[in-house]
Amino acid sequence: MKLRTLILVVILGLTPLSALAASEAQLKQFADSYRKVLEAKDEKALHAFLYTKDADPEAVDFYKEMMTMGLDKPIKSIEVRELTTEDRKDIAELTDMQSKPIKYNVEPVAKLEIDRSAGTSKRTDRVFLAEHGGKIVIPVPGKAK
Numbered sequence: 001m002k003l004r005t006l007i008l009v010v011i012l013g014l015t016p017l018s019a020l021a022a023s024e025a026q027l028k029q030f031a032d033s034y035r036k037v038l039e040a041k042d043e044k045a046l047h048a049f050l051y052t053k054d055a056d057p058e059a060v061d062f063y064k065e066m067m068t069m070g071l072d073k074p075i076k077s078i079e080v081r082e083l084t085t086e087d088r089k090d091i092a093e094l095t096d097m098q099s100k101p102i103k104y105n106v107e108p109v110a111k112l113e114i115d116r117s118a119g120t121s122k123r124t125d126r127v128f129l130a131e132h133g134g135k136i137v138i139p140v141p142g143k144a145k
Helices: 002-014 024-040 043-048 057-068 085-092
Strands: 077-081 108-115 124-132 135-139
Touching: 024 043, 024 077, 024 108, 024 124, 024 135, 043 057, 085 108
Parallel strands: none
Antiparallel strands: 077 108, 108 124, 124 135
């Protein structure tokens, strides 16, 4: 048993970290696809970006509602950004409306920022992105175990 564990640790140690995370090309392609769906105001396609396995049903409803709010507002820019220390803290301290701990079922690897500022009105939406099964998704949190 110890030999298997050692072999696994060595193999993982030799695997480049970039192979374990979403590639820049995948993230850019996701942002481009997300922009097209937003511009088309296609709610069903927007909801298809969500990763909802083991997600809290109330969180799923909230995410769907938030995604479709402001569809009438123009998109100034959509950019993928690296997670900041503050983002990682937000992810680790995630709670629901009753202040119960919840967590993402797939770990976020980046964030998508959508700037919908117009005139004096400033609005930037943010969603975390994760990689699951070779695909970029928007993870929806579920109950912490």
